[in-house]
Amino acid sequence: MKILIVDDDRINSTILNRLLSREGHQVLSAEDGQAGVELFANERPELVLMDIRMPRMNGYEAAREIKRISSDRFVPVIFLTAVTDEEGLVQCIESGGDDFLTKPFNRTLLQAKIEAMERIRRLHTELHAQKEQLEQHQERVQQELDISQHLFANIVRAGNLLDAPCLRHMSAPMSQFNGDLLVASYNPAGGLHVMLGDFTGHGLSAAVGAMPLSEIFYGMTAQGYSIGDLAEEMNAKLLAVMPTRMFCAACLLEVDFRQQSLTVWNGGLPDLLLVDGQGQLQQRIASNHLPLGIRAFTPDDRKVSIFELRKETRVFLYSDGLTEATRDDEEMFGSERLERHFDGAIPPDKLFDTILATLEHFRGDAQQTDDISVLEINCARAGEPVSDQLSHARKKVPPTNWSLSFFFGPQLLQTVDPLPAIVNSVMNLQAPTGHRERIYTTLAELFSNALDHGLLGLDTGTKRTPEGFLRYYSQREERLAALDHGFIRLDLTHIPQFDEKQNRIGGEMHIRVEDGGPGFDHRRVHSSLEGNTGHGGRGIALVRSLCTKLAYNEAGNCADVVYRWTI
Amino acid sequence: MSGTISIARADHETTISIKGRFNFEMHSQFRAAYQEETMDKSRSRRFVIDLTGTEYIDSSALGMLLLLREEAGTNEADIEIANARPEIRKILETANFQRLFKIT
Numbered sequence: 001m002k003i004l005i006v007d008d009d010r011i012n013s014t015i016l017n018r019l020l021s022r023e024g025h026q027v028l029s030a031e032d033g034q035a036g037v038e039l040f041a042n043e044r045p046e047l048v049l050m051d052i053r054m055p056r057m058n059g060y061e062a063a064r065e066i067k068r069i070s071s072d073r074f075v076p077v078i079f080l081t082a083v084t085d086e087e088g089l090v091q092c093i094e095s096g097g098d099d100f101l102t103k104p105f106n107r108t109l110l111q112a113k114i115e116a117m118e119r120i121r122r123l124h125t126e127l128h129a130q131k132e133q134l135e136q137h138q139e140r141v142q143q144e145l146d147i148s149q150h151l152f153a154n155i156v157r158a159g160n161l162l163d164a165p166c167l168r169h170m171s172a173p174m175s176q177f178n179g180d181l182l183v184a185s186y187n188p189a190g191g192l193h194v195m196l197g198d199f200t201g202h203g204l205s206a207a208v209g210a211m212p213l214s215e216i217f218y219g220m221t222a223q224g225y226s227i228g229d230l231a232e233e234m235n236a237k238l239l240a241v242m243p244t245r246m247f248c249a250a251c252l253l254e255v256d257f258r259q260q261s262l263t264v265w266n267g268g269l270p271d272l273l274l275v276d277g278q279g280q281l282q283q284r285i286a287s288n289h290l291p292l293g294i295r296a297f298t299p300d301d302r303k304v305s306i307f308e309l310r311k312e313t314r315v316f317l318y319s320d321g322l323t324e325a326t327r328d329d330e331e332m333f334g335s336e337r338l339e340r341h342f343d344g345a346i347p348p349d350k351l352f353d354t355i356l357a358t359l360e361h362f363r364g365d366a367q368q369t370d371d372i373s374v375l376e377i378n379c380a381r382a383g384e385p386v387s388d389q390l391s392h393a394r395k396k397v398p399p400t401n402w403s404l405s406f407f408f409g410p411q412l413l414q415t416v417d418p419l420p421a422i423v424n425s426v427m428n429l430q431a432p433t434g435h436r437e438r439i440y441t442t443l444a445e446l447f448s449n450a451l452d453h454g455l456l457g458l459d460t461g462t463k464r465t466p467e468g469f470l471r472y473y474s475q476r477e478e479r480l481a482a483l484d485h486g487f488i489r490l491d492l493t494h495i496p497q498f499d500e501k502q503n504r505i506g507g508e509m510h511i512r513v514e515d516g517g518p519g520f521d522h523r524r525v526h527s528s529l530e531g532n533t534g535h536g537g538r539g540i541a542l543v544r545s546l547c548t549k550l551a552y553n554e555a556g557n558c559a560d561v562v563y564r565w566t567i
Numbered sequence: 568m569s570g571t572i573s574i575a576r577a578d579h580e581t582t583i584s585i586k587g588r589f590n591f592e593m594h595s596q597f598r599a600a601y602q603e604e605t606m607d608k609s610r611s612r613r614f615v616i617d618l619t620g621t622e623y624i625d626s627s628a629l630g631m632l633l634l635l636r637e638e639a640g641t642n643e644a645d646i647e648i649a650n651a652r653p654e655i656r657k658i659l660e661t662a663n664f665q666r667l668f669k670i671t
Binding site for chain 2: 031199200244245246247249267268269270286287288289290291294295320324350370
């Protein structure tokens with residue numbers, strides 16, 4: 001060990017020096033405090049023996065100075081003192097001394113003290129190294145967390161339409177990562193898909209599960225799949241990747257503002273609340289499914305519920321972090337406190353802010369114990385445009401000749417909705433910018449007419465009353481399940497259009513949709529539809545407005561449409 | 568601030584009672600309470616989760632129940648969740664756990 005002796009008494013210093021050298025230590029000597037500090041700074045010894053009364057700088061001052069310049073490591077300072085009065089010893093400790101030794105020296109005691117100090121010094125060095133390691137580790141973890149959070153935020157946010165005018169939302173994660181997933185996006189038919197997912201636990205592990213779900217949500221919504229399809233796909237994904245004790249309580253919604261309908265799949269989230277134009281609770285929609293990621297879907301698990309929406313309706317969706325928010329006396333916010341807002345005393349457009357204010361006031365300074373999400377859908381603002389959806393750069397094919405043909409039998413119609421596949425095929429061949437939604441709507445209307453009226457023989461008139469609206473959908477479900485014959489055939493031919501100089505300026509899609517049903521009275525259907533402002537069923541009128549030509553054959557089971565587009 | 572677990576074993580039935588807060592902090596305790604029984608696959612066993620004294624349940628606790636169900640044989644598992652107070656029953660029903668467990 002490298003030991004520094006600071007003593008102005010040469011005899012003392014020499015005795016000590018010899019003693020310690022014989023023990024195998026490397027010894028340095030200084031004859032006063034000032035010289036001691038300088039030598040210390042240059043040589044970085046590991047232990048200091050310090051006299052007290054010395055010229056230029058005394059031992060107390062020198063010890064302070066030495067402790068100050070070696071604050072990053074532990075250097076024991078042992079005072080050599082003739083004094084034994086308490087006052088003097090206290091001063092030794094106060095100036096940073098770690099021990100003291102009274103003159104004249106006892107050799108054994110000196111050795112013992114040096115050894116003891118050496119043990120402490122080693123412990124200190126180890127501790128210091130561990131602390132540094134921990135700090136480095138922590139810094140690395142934090143860096144990784146920051147990067148992950150950035151990725152996470154971008155993946156979840158990409159294409160998220162939560163800033164649509166008809167939506168208001170609040171999402172308060174309790175840690176750096178949010179275990180609640182809140183996403184919204186428009187499907188090709190203009191319907192709004194919204195999902196709130198609440199993973200078991202919170203923080204990073206919960207957030208990791210949110211990434212595949214958001215990808216499925218955006219991807220399948222953009223392709224036109226229904227929320228039942230989305231739920232099934234998400235469930236399968238979570239089953240494959242998550243441990244048993246993790247799952248995701250989720251609610252998926254499709255708001256179709258044109259049909260004024262709300263489609264709900266709720267697995268494990270609190271009741272969805274529908275509030276009327278007076279700000280009163282009109283209906284609650286309880287969870288009727290298991291959360292996602294618990295067990296494989298059966299056909300029943302895909303089932304969605306359909307509700308009628310009016311322009312003045314507001315929909316409230318929240319995670320249990322809201323009702324389970326706890327204040328310092330352990331009282332919970334509770335669903336009762338939440339639903340008190342819907343007694344008609346608060347104007348509907350103030351509800352969202354009032355709820356948040358109540359929550360903040362209730363919680364006070366209490367620590368947040370779960371992620372909290374609240375969302376409001378205001379149907380009145382549904383029609384307002386949203387900032388541009390992300391447009392994916394696609395290779396542009398000049399308008400050219402091609403055709404597609406599809407044939408669907410009963411079994412296929414019962415199990416999947418073929419529409420997304422049809423629209424994707426069309427859009428992958430020829431993708432006229434800005435026409436996707438229109439083409440989707442045209443095909444969707446023709447297709448659902450063929451299926452609902454042609455094959456299933458449903459009557460649109462049923463939808464005119466709220467009760468009929470629901471009956472329509474339950475009848476549809478029953479008849480579709482019982483369907484054992486018939487077909488839908490779809491032929492689509494694309495023909496390029498030229499200007500007088502033979503430049504390709506766009507194209508025409510000639511679409512024919514034929515069904516194997518007995519046909520329906522299309523005249524009655526569209527005469528009733530064209531003046532219709534009631535519940536749903538403005539389908540054919542809509543197709544008429546989008547297309548240059550719409551004609552049904554005499555039997556009413558074959559429709560011809562021409563959709564024209566220009567570059 | 569978590570709850571406490573007590574276990575009563577009869578011939579073919581194990582009753583696990585949870586007092587206080589049933590949350591993520593109970594994970595290892597809860598697992599230890601049933602693991603001995605679920606390890607022995609040759610014997611079928613009934614589990615009763617007695618929530619008489621349970622004040623609060625969180626989603627991690629639901630996850631633990633799912634884990635018990637899996638380790639006890641998933642669809643063959645015979646697990647009863649008993650005596651939940653109304654607030655807790657509501658949480659179990661919101662998650663539709665009555666489809667996976669007998670809730671009494």
